[in-house]
Amino acid sequence: MIEFINVTKEYSDTSALSNVSFHIDNGEFVFIVGHSGAGKTTLTKLLLREEKATEGKILVDGIDVTALPASRVPHYRRKLGMVFQDFRLFGDKTAYENIACIMRAVGTPGKEIRRRVPALLRTVSMEDKANHFPRELSGGEQQRVALARAIANNPDIIIADEPTGNIDPAMSLDIMNMLMKINHLLKKTVIVVTHDLDLVEYFGHRVIRLGEGKINSDVNLPSAAEAEGGISNE
Numbered sequence: 001m002i003e004f005i006n007v008t009k010e011y012s013d014t015s016a017l018s019n020v021s022f023h024i025d026n027g028e029f030v031f032i033v034g035h036s037g038a039g040k041t042t043l044t045k046l047l048l049r050e051e052k053a054t055e056g057k058i059l060v061d062g063i064d065v066t067a068l069p070a071s072r073v074p075h076y077r078r079k080l081g082m083v084f085q086d087f088r089l090f091g092d093k094t095a096y097e098n099i100a101c102i103m104r105a106v107g108t109p110g111k112e113i114r115r116r117v118p119a120l121l122r123t124v125s126m127e128d129k130a131n132h133f134p135r136e137l138s139g140g141e142q143q144r145v146a147l148a149r150a151i152a153n154n155p156d157i158i159i160a161d162e163p164t165g166n167i168d169p170a171m172s173l174d175i176m177n178m179l180m181k182i183n184h185l186l187k188k189t190v191i192v193v194t195h196d197l198d199l200v201e202y203f204g205h206r207v208i209r210l211g212e213g214k215i216n217s218d219v220n221l222p223s224a225a226e227a228e229g230g231i232s233n234e
């Protein structure tokens with residue numbers, strides 16, 4: 001479970017979050033929306049402990065993230081899989097190697113890597129492009145590899161900050177469907193920050209709206225896709 005308790009984040013001259021409290025249960029799918037500068041990315045950085053809260057407490061599965069010694073941060077981060085708007089793949093590595101190298105970094109045995117990477121690439125329908133470099137992939141394809149990489153070390157929580165910000169609408173739907181699957185089938189907690197209100201309406205689920213560093217609303221939106229009789233475009 002993720003719990004923010006009266007969390008405030010002040011940068012030198014800006015208050016990015018003020019006194020924010022909420023909790024997210026294991027296995028939930030949550031959208032975080034809000035205008036530019038509302039504090040969405042700050043919230044993800046606090047979760048990752050890339051930034052430290054100025055006040056308040058953040059608990060993740062009982063771990064007090066705000067009080068975590070720097071030496072424990074790398075181990076804590078293994079709980080989290082991150083997906084970014086700009087993909088952040090290693091440009092000099094193939095799709096396969098982008099995934100394999102982060103598994104190696106946590107000491108995964110070679111045999112396990114050779115078994116698991118192809119399976120991960122299949123999960124995101126990228127098995128045919130395993131040997132392509134990022135520059136040889138479309139934006140949507142790069143994001144699919146990034147998604148496979150985010151789940152490679154089996155984190156409990158996936159955080160995607162504007163995952164569809166740089167890709168076209170059809171591929172955005174694909175990426176969102178994959179995130180939904182990761183939530184349903186792999187039982188991961190998924191947090192998606194987005195500007196795309198059409199996607200939010202289409203998929204429904206819990207929507208936390210931030211405005212000027214505060215939670216303006218936190219509602220369960222019915223899914224327009226389910227009302228239409230299907231959520232998958234596959």
Ligand SMILES: Nc1ncnc2c1ncn2[C@@H]1O[C@H](COP(=O)(O)OP(=O)(O)OP(=O)(O)O)[C@@H](O)[C@H]1O
Pocket residue numbers: 011012013014015016034035036037038039040041042043
């Ligand atoms: N490192 C920083 N130093 C100073 N101010 C910052 C820093 N990072 C963010 N801010 C400020 O904090 C506020 C919240 O920024 P944040 O990046 O969380 O917004 P956001 O909701 O993700 O916006 P966007 O939708 O544009 O990505 C903004 O006013 C921003 O200028």
Ligand SMILES: [Mg+2]
Pocket residue numbers: 040041042161
């Ligand atoms: Mg942002």
